[in-house]
Amino acid sequence: MNTQEAIGALGALAHDTRLALYRLLVERGPDGLPAGVIADKLHILPSSLTFHLQHLHRARLIRQRRVSRRLFYAADFEAMTELVAYLTKNCCGGAWAPPSCLPVANTAQPKRRSA
Numbered sequence: 001m002n003t004q005e006a007i008g009a010l011g012a013l014a015h016d017t018r019l020a021l022y023r024l025l026v027e028r029g030p031d032g033l034p035a036g037v038i039a040d041k042l043h044i045l046p047s048s049l050t051f052h053l054q055h056l057h058r059a060r061l062i063r064q065r066r067v068s069r070r071l072f073y074a075a076d077f078e079a080m081t082e083l084v085a086y087l088t089k090n091c092c093g094g095a096w097a098p099p100s101c102l103p104v105a106n107t108a109q110p111k112r113r114s115a
Contacts, residue, residue: 001082005060009083012059017044018052025062025075032063032074 001009013019020042025032033041039049053073056062060079065072 001079001086006083006086008059009061009079012055012061015052015055017042017048018056021049021052022056022061022075025073026077026080028074030074030077032065032072034067034070034072036070038073 013022021038021044024038024041035046035049035053038044038053039046042049044052053062053064057064057073061076061083063074063076065074
């Protein structure tokens, strides 16, 4: 990711509705959500939702796919990883990486079944 792409991505996220939309899609995972469900969950009019979705799509932060007549949107996790990598590149001059600069590992323990 270059500087202009990072600025575009950060600018797209610098709006309360788009940030909430993006976080919703990140929580949902790679399957994403149909536009109608997103509008319902965020209480956004379809015309406003389209505007915000297009903004995030142009910034390469989300992907769109059509299933029959429905449009599904999902976070582009590769772009998210590139943005975080751009922001943390050469963290602390490469001399030391504090825990806050290291990627967060999934430390959740699997749930055990009751007998």
